[in-house]
Amino acid sequence: MMENIDAVKNIRLFLFDMDGTLYIGNRLFDFTKELLERIRESGSRYLFMTNNSSKSVDDYVKKLKGLGIDADREDFITSSQATALYLKENRPNDRLYVCGTQSLKKELCGEGFTITESIEDTDCIVMGFDTELNFKKLEDVCKILLTKNVGYIATNPDLVCPTEYGSVPDCGSVCEMIYNATKMRPIVIGKPQPEMPLIAMKKYGVDKAETAVIGDRIYTDIKSGIAAGALSILVMSGECDRQTLVSSDVKPDLVIDSAKEILDILKS
């Protein structure tokens, strides 16, 4: 059953998708600054939640500053952080072969993991959105999967990443290339899995009944919110159109034109 927008009044932790929800490309929505300020003033918390594992948190802080939003490292939950936490809980002593950017390697290294480029030494493969991908890495991943019994994890399932001129292949597409060669698929951590919202709730000690996930993609943002038991709010200011919403099996708890409606409720 669809919730009423008043449900937003009970929320203490707002987990925002960024592109399509708070801005589009390099254009900040006109309500975004006020919305974030309002949430903070009310004593609630917001976090930016992103599947993109090619950028480090510092890159995102810079991007938001450029758009006029004052953010710091603590304001983010990324699929790289969620992957690091997953690995800590499930494969704490693994040596990792990372098919990802230097920035992802740095993040995992910072969490205490040993990064290796040796096929022999690898205990687990981590696939990210690798904007530094080359054939050697693809070959190594296949060789490891086909000759060893190792863990196989991916930061995010996205097939493509939007750019100003259209889309480029993301982590999910590279994993499909690997699947074609090895018939193996990784455990995927980012949205639509519930890991990011769950980690955020745990970190701030907020119950799922007081948590909302807000985003413009049903198959990632909304799915992860529902899977985590949070209030899922679809905004129609980004990728999703009416036709996609109507034909989707996944039903958000709330559908709003844009996150401005959250601001309006918080002000009322």
Ligand SMILES: [Mg+2]
């Ligand atoms: Mg989005």
